Amino acid sequence: MALLEIKNLHARIAEDGTEILRGVDLTVNAGEVHAIMGPNGSGKSTLSYVLAGKEDYEVTEGEVLFNGENILEMGPDERAVAGMFLAFQYPIEIPGVATMTFLKAALNAQRKARGLGELPTPDFMKLVREKANKMNITPDMLKRPLNVGFSGGEKKRSEILQMELLEPTLCVLDETDSGLDIDALKVVSDGVNRLRSPERAMVVITHYQRLLDHIVPDIVHVLSAGRIVKTGGPELALELEKNGYADYIGEAA
């Protein structure tokens, strides 16, 4: 059984009815890494939001099965508990909520929903410090309000720290590489690669081949005008790097 199955997904902006996704089909099996590339505004982030359950979008057609279960009626929190994780393209700042407090609330909420007890605070602190250290996140950052005053790269590293802590089965990374310096790109990619496992799948949205040098995908898709217009192996990313999207934009229109 596929881990994620998206069938003929159509979605529009709830507020004004503009259709953004126009029939996306995508199947992701456990253990696979998929890359989604595509021009600005083609609907990549929208797809990730629709998967995560953001209310700004309305699904008008199609279905999304996660572990064989239709998740479109589930709230974002239920989807997270089911094992879905979205690393945001633009992680938002949450003033007044210390990063540590937030991580604890998230982990314990998921544990609780899965019928596990809360992690004792000392164990939790130890776990976070260990993982934070690997992501080059200082104890001082953990004390600060979530993402407030974090640099662009720090925000992205904080997303991956959350992912490592929550151990989802499907990781959707929306341009996690943007804004990262060369060293940070390595730290983030190593973090993602540590999570690669036969039970887990990744959907990596990116514009650049350089991320795919570190996180080598099994399958590469091109999303254009709300549809997947081309699917291939890692060589497709190289080809795009060379020729751009010109060949595919026409196809979608």
Add this chain to the structure above:
Amino acid sequence: MTADNETLRTAAERALIEQYEAAPTADAVKLLREKAIAGFRSRGLPNRRVEEWKYTDLRRGMSEALPIAEAPEAGEARAAVDAVAGFGDMAGARIVFVNGLYVPELSDIAGIEGLTITSLATALGEARPQGLGDLAGTVTDSALDLNTAFMRDGALIEVAAGATIDRPVEILHVATGEPAATYTRHVVHVGTGAKVRFNEVYSGKGRYQTNTAIEFSADKGADVSWIKLQNEGHQAQHLSTFVSALEAEVGFDHFVFNSGGHLARTQVFLRFNGENARAGLRGTMLITEDQHSDVTLVVDHAVPNCVSREFYKSAIDGKAKGVFQGRINVFQHAQKTDGQMMCQALLLSDEAEMAYKPELEIFADDVQCAHGATSGQIDAELMFYLQARGIPEAEAKTLLILAFLSQVIEEIGDEQAVEALEERTRTWLGY
């Protein structure tokens, strides 16, 4: 309305005047009382045409005048006080008022060097206590008039010059639940260079009326933190007036935590009398159902080089209504005044309401003064982010409200007090 317009008086106004006439006192402040009731006779209860009470129409909101509270039995008083979750064991000294009357058995006021606390009722039997009425006399206000006319008991607190009082002084007010009215008046003086913290707590159950007033003065260089925890019962009426004067170089922080009362008003009058003083006036309001809560400030920058910060945050649910009025007066010679006022509200339901009235009256030309306000719902983007991490909607909401309110609570600085107020906030949120 004139004194002759008897027929236009509301039932509550008539009852208040009758109560006064029925029990004339001959104590040391009889003249003050007479003057106050005369003021009340001519002005009556404030209504919405009285600018200072624009959003809290007491003529309509106060439908009755409850009889003056009696002293409770010892056992009842103890039980009522035991039931109060105030600031726990933080306090060093503690003076307890049950139904507005001092209860020595439940208080602990002796033995702290530099701190003298006496009961107002005892003092009134002899002479007019020093300072009583001085600051209150600078304010014209009907709620304060009623307090002066009827004040029964209170605390006279003197902190000696140079003293440092390590643990907070708690002034605890508890109502046992009788349908009755209490009138307490405290006069607090902090000497030169002294350092002290006060916790003023109100708690109770049932339908009762609290009218409380504090006259507070701090001499040169004093360092004072004052936290008021207003946790009255949800059917109670709470009227409170804090009149204060700060001498040079005083550092003063006042925080009001408002969550109780059916109708509650905290009015703070603060006057800078000496240069290079600093005041931080802050607070939170957490109200729901049909609660009405009002915080009204008047800050007089009467001298140059003083700094004031006014920062209030509210979380309003149900059909509750919050009111914030802040007035900063900068006198003509008060150059280099720095006053920044901010009021922010989270409206948690469609019917929740927040009224905001800022006023800056500036007669000096070299000042920095500003005010701002925001009012809105919980940010949907923040909610989505938290939920996307598996945090259920209700908990995400709670976290965000707590975070919002914490931003002002944390400005208190004192860790123990911050923790106590955040804990109260969590309790209110059911977290």
